[in-house]
Structure formats: structure tokens, C-alpha cells
Amino acid sequence: MSSARSERLVNLVLCLLSTRQYLSAERIRSTVAGYSDAPSDEAFFRMFERDKSELRELGVPVETGRNSGLDPNEGYRIARRDYELPEIELAPDEAAALALAARLWDSPQMATSAHNAVLKLRAAGVEVDTDAAPGVQPRVHASDPAFGPLVAAVDAGRVVTFLHRRGPASEPTARTVEPWGVVSYRGRWYLVGHDRARQDVRCFRVSRIADAKAVGPAGAVTVPDGADLLALVAASAGPAPQAAVEATLLLAPDRAVGLRRGAEVVQQTRDGDVVRVQLPDLDVAARSIAGYGADAVVLAPPELRERVLLLLAGALA
Incomplete structure (x- = not known):
């Protein structure tokens, strides 16, 4: 038209x-x-x-x-x-999600679209509070130079060529990929697609991609039915890091100095000090505590106590 x-x-x-x-x-x-x-x-x-x-x-x-x-x-x-459209009603969590989305797309490529979307919602009578969900901030920023060209190639269904580094110190290699989508996972952007040279599905961290260019005609790339891009990225990135654990320990008097650093003494008894300490995750916490032998006894949580006992039993065996 x-x-x-x-x-x-x-x-x-x-x-x-x-x-x-x-x-x-x-x-x-x-x-x-x-x-x-x-x-x-x-x-x-x-x-x-x-x-x-x-x-x-x-x-x-x-x-x-x-x-x-x-x-x-x-x-x-x-x-x-x-x-006119019917009245649009959003639940508080939906309005908060929209506000966070508007903050997320703060890259030059997406800022205008996000701003226009919020304006249209407000014009329709929906009050989108950009300060909603206090304490929650998107951690993903679409600021990588390759982000815009890759998203455009996905939208157009075009093949992309680029240089990719497997790690910060590795040499870049040329790749030709049929892009299926750009996915956010654990605070990073990933390109998912079919690598023509490897003849297999591959995931690439966008921050390690350079000189991304779309080649060939539009509509040449077809995403397979049922492809779960987020699951592919999750499998490629490996298991998620474990959450920190708060442990309550009984430490022998004047012993287990390493565990006492950063710990809070909550009670003093004849057998020692009851302390509360934050440790990175269950596995690290279990190995650290087991290394002190009888000088450190786990009182809580139960799953940490069980892991420490298994390590000590293995050492005894």
C-alpha cells in the first residue's frame, strides 16, 4: 500500500x-x-x-x-x-511484568518500541507503573553489538554469518548458522540455530559474536515445529548454580576459625558456640564443614547435615 x-x-x-x-x-x-x-x-x-x-x-x-x-x-x-477496544484490565503482576519489560528493552534497537508500547497502554487506560515490583530489576541488557543484526535476521528468516569465540582467550572461528531465535538465559543472550558446518544444533553466547551479517534471501530459515529454544540453551549452558545456604553450626571452642569468619554467634554453650553462617551452596558448604571433623557439627538444615555425614562416612571407610 x-x-x-x-x-x-x-x-x-x-x-x-x-x-x-x-x-x-x-x-x-x-x-x-x-x-x-x-x-x-x-x-x-x-x-x-x-x-x-x-x-x-x-x-x-x-x-x-x-x-x-x-x-x-x-x-x-x-x-x-x-x-474502540474494550477496557483492558491487567493484574498487578501483569502490569509489573510490562514495566520490567519496558526497562529490559533499553538497547538503542528496542528502546523506541518499548516506549511506544507503554504509551499505547496508557492511552488505552492502563496505568503501567514503571516503578512497579520494587526490588526487582531485569539483569539482561541487549547492548551487545551483534544483538540487533541477529534479531533482524531471525525476524526475516535469513542465514547469518559471524565470528565466534569459544572463550575470552580463544581465536575466533567463522560460523554460518540458520538462526532459530535469540534467547535470554541466566542474564545472558544466546543465539540458537542450525550450524551448517557442524550439521547440528548449536547455541552461541551473543557477547562472543562479532561481525554478524545476514546473507541470502528472506524466508530461507524455517524453525522446526516443537523446538524448545530455552531448553536447548539450558542444556548447552549446563546445570544452574546452586543457591546459597544458611547453616547453623556448633563449633568447638576456639576451633574452626575458617567457619567463624563472617559467622554470627547466636548462643554459647558448654560444648561450643552455636553460629549462623552463609555459605555459597550445599556442596561447597558440606566439603568445608567436613574438613573440620569433630570441630564442626551441623545443626541445620537437615540436607546439609546429611551431606556432611556422607562425606565423613566415606572418609572413615
Whole structure:
């Protein structure tokens, strides 16, 4: 559709929305910019009929009727009650998700789209509080230079070529990939697709990609049905790191100095000090505590106590 026709259709919608009465074709011709260019009455009516059909195909309810029984000419209008969207209601968690999404897409490629989306929601009566969900901040930033070209290639269904480093110190290698999607996982962006040279599915960290270029025709890449991109990235990235654990320990008097660093003494007894300490995860905590033997006894949590006992039993065996 040409820009002139698009502008004319928008003007026609605004004209028909701005009145409660039915407007005659002649009135529309003199009001809506673009119709005055028609060289004849016949050309105008053909243009007007095409525009009405186009709007109705787009779901715009163009009504036909007369303002009174004495009016000899038919007119046209768009009733606001039929044209306007129904009220949009968002739950607090949904509104918070939208606010976080607006913060997330703060890259130059996405900032305008996010800003426009929030404006449209507010115009529809949805108050999107960008300060919603206090204490929650997106950690992913789409600032990698390769992010924009890769997303554009995915949208267009085009093959991409790029240089990829397996690690910070490794030499870059050239890759040709049929991109299926760009996925966020554990605070990083990953490209998922079919590596033509390896003839297999591969995941690439976007921050390690350089000189990304789309090649070949649009629509050449087809994503397999049922492909779970997030699961592919999760399998490629390995198991998730364990969460930190808070342990309550009984430490022998003046012993287990390493565990006492950063620990809080909550009780002193004849057998030693009861302390509370934060440790990186269960495995690290179990190995550290087991290394102190009888000088450190786990009181809580039960799963940590069980792991320490298994390590000590193995050492005894």
C-alpha cells in the first residue's frame, strides 16, 4: 500500500469517527485530504469504494445510513462504541511484568518500541507503573553489538554469518548458522540455530559474536515445529548454580576459625558456640564443614547435615 493511500485511509477514519451524523460522499470528498486529487466524479467514487472495502476488511465498522427519513442521500460514519477496544484490565503482576519489560528493552534497537508500547497502554487506560515490583530489576541488557543484526535476521528468516569465540582467550572461528531465535538465559543472550558446518544444533553466547551479517534471501530459515529454544540453551549452558545456604553450626571452642569468619554467634554453650553462617551452596558448604571433623557439627538444615555425614562416612571407610 502506498504512503498516500495509507494517509488517506487514516484521514477517512478520523473524519468518520469525528461525527455522530452520517456524512455524504460529497462531504467526505471535500473534507478528507487525498480525494480532491480525483480527476472526475467517477474516479472519486471508485477510490472511495475501494477505501471503504479496505477499511471493512481491516475490521473498521463503516456504517451506511441516513440522518432522517427525509434525507435523500446515504451517508457514512464510524460509531465509536463499535470501533474502540474494550477496557483492558491487567493484574498487578501483569502490569509489573510490562514495566520490567519496558526497562529490559533499553538497547538503542528496542528502546523506541518499548516506549511506544507503554504509551499505547496508557492511552488505552492502563496505568503501567514503571516503578512497579520494587526490588526487582531485569539483569539482561541487549547492548551487545551483534544483538540487533541477529534479531533482524531471525525476524526475516535469513542465514547469518559471524565470528565466534569459544572463550575470552580463544581465536575466533567463522560460523554460518540458520538462526532459530535469540534467547535470554541466566542474564545472558544466546543465539540458537542450525550450524551448517557442524550439521547440528548449536547455541552461541551473543557477547562472543562479532561481525554478524545476514546473507541470502528472506524466508530461507524455517524453525522446526516443537523446538524448545530455552531448553536447548539450558542444556548447552549446563546445570544452574546452586543457591546459597544458611547453616547453623556448633563449633568447638576456639576451633574452626575458617567457619567463624563472617559467622554470627547466636548462643554459647558448654560444648561450643552455636553460629549462623552463609555459605555459597550445599556442596561447597558440606566439603568445608567436613574438613573440620569433630570441630564442626551441623545443626541445620537437615540436607546439609546429611551431606556432611556422607562425606565423613566415606572418609572413615
